[in-house]
Amino acid sequence: MIVPMKKAYIVVQAHNGRTMLRDLRKAGLLHINSEQVQNQQIEQLQKRHDQMYALRNVILDLQDKKHMPSQTEVSDEVFYELLERYQGLLETKVKLEEEIKADSARIEELKEWGDFNPEEVKQLSLEGIKLHFYTISKKDLKKLDSSIQYIELSPVAGQMAIATVASELDPSIPAKPFSLGEHGLGFLQKRKASDESQLQDVVKSLREAGTYLDAYSFQLQKLEMAIHFEEVGEQLEGGDDLVWLSGYLPETKVDDFAVLAKQKGWAYRLDDVAEDDYPPTLIKYPKGVGVIKPVFDILGTVPGYRENDVSTWFLLFFTLFFAMIIGDAGYGIIFLVTAILLHIKAKKANTMVMLIYVLSIATVVWGSLTGTWFGSKEILVAVPFLQTLVIPSISNYPELFGLTANTAQNTVMKFCFIIGTVQLSLACILNVIHKIPKKDLSFVADIGWLMDILALYFVVLQLVIGEPANLMYVAAVVGLGFLLVVVFGSQGPGIKFGKGLVSGLGGFFTTFLNTISEFSNIMSYIRLFAVGMASVAIAQSFNSMAGGMLSGFAMVGGILVLVIGHSLNIVMGLLSVVVHGVRLNLLEFSGQLGMEWTGIAYEPFTQTVEEN
Structure with a gap:
């Protein structure tokens, strides 16, 4: 669920403004929509941060990644003395490299002319x-x-x-x-040799600075925290006597905030979020659903504060899409082993490891049901137990069960269209549930969309699979649904029915085009079938290539073909999950919900590192 927010206002005496900010930062409760501002202090801090960041990267690049040096803790005073020294060495390094480059170019010109x-x-x-x-x-x-x-x-x-x-x-x-x-040539050659020798000494000294990499990371975090502090400080409003600040607070943190304000002697006020406010989004995931968070983090998607929380549905459908696109139980076992190894290495299962567990198990289940083990029919034939797990009507090897390939493929395609119809219909139902408590009459339009989707499903089946449908009934249902969308689509709280009706009639043609797009939205779920079949075909091709090489001296080559081929297929499958599996959730499903994913994550103004 999306946690409800309160808008908080804090008022203090002007001379206590920065003290209030430090106390507020230490508490880590209030989200402040700080804007990008610039002043001399921020510019100086940013410049220092950029220089330190560049120096740290140079030092890091010089390290042997397999044998990183042990770290040494230093005080702020000692660190900045070291920083000045290594900054000077970096400047010397850059100067020497430029001189060596220029001298090298000039030496090449002079070689033919002689000394x-x-x-x-x-x-x-x-x-x-x-x-x-x-x-x-x-x-x-x-x-x-x-x-x-x-x-x-x-x-x-x-x-x-x-x-x-x-x-x-x-x-x-x-x-x-x-x-x-x-x-002349001789002078330049001597100077180049001297510069190269000096550069080696400088690089050696910079490499030795690797023992302070943790100190650099700590100081960079302090600078980032200081920059944010100054940016928030620019949000203070008021005059010479009083200053005030506003931000957003989860309702679950209201009591903590009230206690803090009373302890510090702040004047404060808490208001409900207004329609013209733009609060951050804090999602409280239901138990077991939080494993989907890494996907949202990678995609950088956050639902708007007033939008639906679809994390549960996203996880369910994304897991199914992943399993169908990868489609191979053998690959699922590889993912499962990877999750186990990561679990053992980390000594605990974080959300990413748990997500891999869920996706790998789903892939093993789907691959077992379709009889797909590394794209090999021979494995399925050789292990009768695996055949007992197969649902013949969706098998990738239906001939083993007395069915034709066309029958099995039609069944899988129909299953894909059912998934699409269910997911799009679910979006309509969620909209109805979301709007009724708000007395938003446009929920009737969502019922109209639901009718259109359910009716168009039968049109898709007739056109793609050849299942007969009563087109007169379909047309009647689609027409009624279209009428409901036109009449109620522009209604809403505070909008007069007549005004909403006029607006809906004005968008008549757009609604007509959107109704047609519902047909293409259902059709787009056939990509699950197409990509899954392509993955199986690629696996079978590599198996065929390696088949004649798995004996004698060619065995090593055959094994190499299998390893490289299936590795490539797995990588392509993962890319397909991003392109197709994520798309169905973020475009088709979210589009039907009316979601724009334009929210900003709740990130309270907080102290990220302890200051000395």
Whole structure:
């Protein structure tokens, strides 16, 4: 369920404003919708954070990930002394790397010209002998005017190298000028070698800073907390005498907040959330349903405060979709073993491990019912017990049970359409339950949508599977449902019936298009069948490729084909779950519910680390 919120206001004397914020942060109760603000203090803190974050990443990248150094705790004073030192080393590292890169490029240019001292050329220039260097082809060199004085040098990169005396070549002549630069080849090579040696020392010192990585993480968290504190501080309103702050509080925390306010001597007020407020969403998951939280966290989806909490239904349908898309009991066992290993390693089952347990068991069950074990018919034939677990009408190997492939496929497709119809119908029912207590007449429109969905299901069966349907009855039900949506779709609390009716008639064509889309929504659930069949076909193909290699010297190759092939199939299946399994919940189901997933998670203003 979505936990109801209260809007809280706190008023204190202006000089106690920041003290109130520190006490409020320590309590960790109030969610404050802080906006992105900038002031000099925040900019300085953000700059320090960015520099520290960049330095920490450099130090981390230099570590041997298999043998991380033991960590040393240091005081804030010592840490910032170390920070200044390592920041200087990082700047030196960047400077050396840039100089080495520039010198390397220049050395490559000078290699063909050989070693020389640019100062000697400059001295000749002071004495009146100005030299200009070029590379030019033999053909173009012969075409030079005889009045041009030049000295022929050793060839450079397949071209003739010359030094003209006194005058430069005309730009129209196809010759490439060469700049001597400030330093010669020998000097640059020595400087590069010196820089590389110095860089090694700097990198070694930065690598040794790995013993303070935990200290860097701690200080970064402190800076993030300080930045948030300043951002919240900008939300204080008032004048020289009084300041106040507002935020949102779960109703379950009201008593704790009241006790805190009385202890600290704050003036406060608690109001119900108004229609124009935008409170955060706090979901209290029913027992056993919290395992779906990692999926929401990965997707970054949060229902709006006034929307339905669909976590229970999301878990049920997502589990079914996962099982049908992966579709193989053998793969399910692999997931189950993975969950067990993660459980043993962590010594406890967190929500992610529990989710893998649920999904793997569901996959094993579905794979057993369809007789799919690593896409191999031979395994099913060799183990009679596995055949007893199969429901023949949905089996991927129906010929073993005296059925045709067409019969089994039609049954699975029908099952997919039933799932779609049930899920979309459930959305309509949830909307009705949600709206009736609010005296929202638009619930009648949801009944109309429910009628349309149930009727269109039979149209889908006739068009895809060929099951006959009484189209006159279907058309009558769809028409009645359409009429209910037009009349009641724009009704709502505080809206006069006539005004809602006019609005509904104005959206007549849009409602017509949405009714047609209900047909395509049911049809879209066929993707469960299609992706599941594709997974089986891919597994069978790799089994076939490896089949002739599982003996003699080729056995290693055959095993390799099986491992790589099935691994690839598992990865593709997981991607399909994201693309298709999640889509059916977030688009078709949520769209029917009218959910936009535009909520913001309840994140109270809190102290994340202990300050010294």
